[in-house]
Amino acid sequence: MFKKILIANRGEIALRIIRTCKEMNIKTVAVFSTADKTSMHVQQADESFCIGPPSSKDSYLKMDSILMAAEITKADAIHPGYGFLAENEIFARKCAEKNIKFIGPTPEQIHSMGDKITAKATMIKAKVPVIPGSEDLITDIVFGKKLAKEIGYPVILKATAGGGGKGMRIVWNEEEFQSNLENAQAEAGAAFGNAGMYLEKYIEEPRHIEVQVAGDQHGNAAHFSERDCSIQRRHQKLVEESPSPFVDDKLRKKLGEAATNAVKAINYEGVGTVEFLVDKHKNFYFMEMNTRIQVEHPVTEEVVGLDLIRLQIELAAGKKLEKSEYFPQACAIECRINAENPFDNFKPSPGKITNYQPSGGYGVRIDSHVYNGYIIPPFYDSMIAKLIVKASTRIEAIDRMKRALKEIKIDGIKTTIPFHLQLMDNKNFRDGNFTTKFLEDFELSEEE
Amino acid sequence: MDIAQIKKLIQLLNDNNLGELKIQEGDFKISIRHRDFAKTSGVASVVSAPAIAATSTPTASTETKKEEAVSGNFSTIKAPMIGTFYRSAGEGKEAFVKVGDKVKKGDVLCIIEAMKLFNEIQSEVSGKIVKVMVDNAQAVEYDQPLFLIEPN
Numbered sequence: 001m002f003k004k005i006l007i008a009n010r011g012e013i014a015l016r017i018i019r020t021c022k023e024m025n026i027k028t029v030a031v032f033s034t035a036d037k038t039s040m041h042v043q044q045a046d047e048s049f050c051i052g053p054p055s056s057k058d059s060y061l062k063m064d065s066i067l068m069a070a071e072i073t074k075a076d077a078i079h080p081g082y083g084f085l086a087e088n089e090i091f092a093r094k095c096a097e098k099n100i101k102f103i104g105p106t107p108e109q110i111h112s113m114g115d116k117i118t119a120k121a122t123m124i125k126a127k128v129p130v131i132p133g134s135e136d137l138i139t140d141i142v143f144g145k146k147l148a149k150e151i152g153y154p155v156i157l158k159a160t161a162g163g164g165g166k167g168m169r170i171v172w173n174e175e176e177f178q179s180n181l182e183n184a185q186a187e188a189g190a191a192f193g194n195a196g197m198y199l200e201k202y203i204e205e206p207r208h209i210e211v212q213v214a215g216d217q218h219g220n221a222a223h224f225s226e227r228d229c230s231i232q233r234r235h236q237k238l239v240e241e242s243p244s245p246f247v248d249d250k251l252r253k254k255l256g257e258a259a260t261n262a263v264k265a266i267n268y269e270g271v272g273t274v275e276f277l278v279d280k281h282k283n284f285y286f287m288e289m290n291t292r293i294q295v296e297h298p299v300t301e302e303v304v305g306l307d308l309i310r311l312q313i314e315l316a317a318g319k320k321l322e323k324s325e326y327f328p329q330a331c332a333i334e335c336r337i338n339a340e341n342p343f344d345n346f347k348p349s350p351g352k353i354t355n356y357q358p359s360g361g362y363g364v365r366i367d368s369h370v371y372n373g374y375i376i377p378p379f380y381d382s383m384i385a386k387l388i389v390k391a392s393t394r395i396e397a398i399d400r401m402k403r404a405l406k407e408i409k410i411d412g413i414k415t416t417i418p419f420h421l422q423l424m425d426n427k428n429f430r431d432g433n434f435t436t437k438f439l440e441d442f443e444l445s446e447e448e
Numbered sequence: 449m450d451i452a453q454i455k456k457l458i459q460l461l462n463d464n465n466l467g468e469l470k471i472q473e474g475d476f477k478i479s480i481r482h483r484d485f486a487k488t489s490g491v492a493s494v495v496s497a498p499a500i501a502a503t504s505t506p507t508a509s510t511e512t513k514k515e516e517a518v519s520g521n522f523s524t525i526k527a528p529m530i531g532t533f534y535r536s537a538g539e540g541k542e543a544f545v546k547v548g549d550k551v552k553k554g555d556v557l558c559i560i561e562a563m564k565l566f567n568e569i570q571s572e573v574s575g576k577i578v579k580v581m582v583d584n585a586q587a588v589e590y591d592q593p594l595f596l597i598e599p600n
Contacts, residue, residue, distance in 0.1 A: 033590075034590065034591055049530055049589045049590075050530070050589040050590040050591055050592070051530045051589065051590050052529070052530075052590045053590070059590075064562055064563045064565075065529065065530050065562070065590070067563060068530050068531055068562045068563060069530055069589075072530075072532075072587040
């Protein structure tokens with residue numbers, strides 16, 4: 001087992017990793033930018049090193065600084081958390097060269113799932129259902145129209161270099177194909193410097209349902225059932241839950257099987273998540289695989305009763321998976337509390353927390369790095385706390401979340417707590433009746 | 449030279465009431481100074497435990513860090529990166545600067561090495577080196593104070 005792990009991250013996930021390391025008697029090293037000097041993960045780690053100024057590119061993304069800190073402290077493993085360098089194959093390779101275990105998959109596995117077209121081809125070979133679409137870029141309008149007709153309208157044109165919703169166009173019929181393709185190409189060229197477009201079936205009333213998976217170094221794979229992450233604003237998840245109110249036992253087994261096949265197809269090592277889009281007919285299609293631990297991992301932890309960070313570290317140390325399937329034994333919901341003003345278009349609200357009173361009690365968990373008097377730096381993402389509740393039924397979980405949200409106090413800054421409270425009272429949400437389009441139609445009531 | 453030999457040298461210094469003992473053996477240099485040596489130039493007094501200033505690398509010479517009161521307007525030169533701090537350009541080479549040296553803005557003060565890359569750290573001000581705040585071959589973090597300079 002590792003003796004010392006350097007955590008190449010910050011905020012709540014750095015603290016989360018340190019907590020598990022302490023329980024496993026593993027020494028911890030924190031790296032931090034000058035903006036994070038008073039951060040909780042720095043306080044809790046056994047050793048800490050300042051690696052740069054506030055900007056991420058000069059600190060948390062600076063591979064050499066992080067590797068230098070690992071060298072100085074003689075850390076034998078690095079945990080990259082999520083974001084930053086977590087899915088950076090160059091960093092994973094540099095760790096391997098220095099004989100420091102990167103707690104995650106191999107550089108090749110990161111690469112194979114990082115490229116959308118390669119990932120899709122790998123999934124087709126593994127017999128995982130994928131969204132029907134073009135295998136290559138659309139360069140010929142006649143070919144494009146033919147393919148669209150085969151797939152069946154509506155189709156969506158997507159930029160291969162794309163993200164954040166740019167360079168995307170939904171096409172409802174053949175007449176609109178050409179103009180939409182040309183518009184999307186122009187937008188993609190401007191946004192990403194790459195006008196390459198590919199074509200996919202447009203999934204109507206899609207639900208974002210992902211499956212937590214793991215693979216050990218001996219070829220074994222496991223799945224931990226699904227999480228429903230359909231409540232998203234501009235492709236950013238706000239609320240996650242397990243089990244999904246839309247998934248029945250039969251679909252759960254199928255999703256689990258498909259996700260397990262994906263893991264086995266690349267001999268995946270570590271924990272990861274296979275994301276699917278599920279349509280109203282319960283057909284599911286592979287979207288992408290995230291080769292890291294995810295923000296919403298606590299939701300799965302609560303319903304299957306397992307420490308996923310601990311599992312991650314054990315798998316990296318060569319441990320074998322004990323089971324291949326884990327099904328939810330409870331219901332859990334997570335609300336991401338961001339330092340944003342929901343009444344002002346979710347504008348970021350950094351600053352000092354003048355009064356912090358967490359919630360607590362049966363079935364309430366808070367994963368957060370904030371404390372009374374903490375100053376939220378403006379340089380990083382706005383998530384300040386994850387509020388997770390667990391209960392025997394979904395409705396109980398929703399009501400418990402409501403109770404916890406009312407109790408928690410974070411003064412001095414604006415947070416998205418009022419938004420979450422309104423969501424918990426929303427009839428469609430309570431009925432489990434929502435897709436990824438939900439928030440587009442959701443109207444936030446006036447501030448009280 | 450190992451720690452047993454160094455202990456013998458300290459004994460030598462004490463037994464003979466010496467103020468300072470400097471030994472050079474090939475590339476190896478060691479300087480052992482009695483705690484009171486700086487104050488009472490040349491006259492050794494009897495004390496129980498002398499201050500040892502031995503270094504880990506054979507070529508670097510030692511220097512007593514004077515405990516004089518530091519006052520006035522000083523500029524602190526801080527580390528612009530994490531790495532290993534070196535006083536000189538390499539083994540057998542002279543330290544770039546010593547306490548008391550006058551430096552100009554842009555003069556190289558030290559090297560910080562990270563991932564086998566050697567970065568020369570330049571002074572941001574012109575003035576006199578008042579204090580060297582880290583030891584040779586010590587690991588330093590970003591923003592760690594390295595030198596105290598009294599600006600002109």
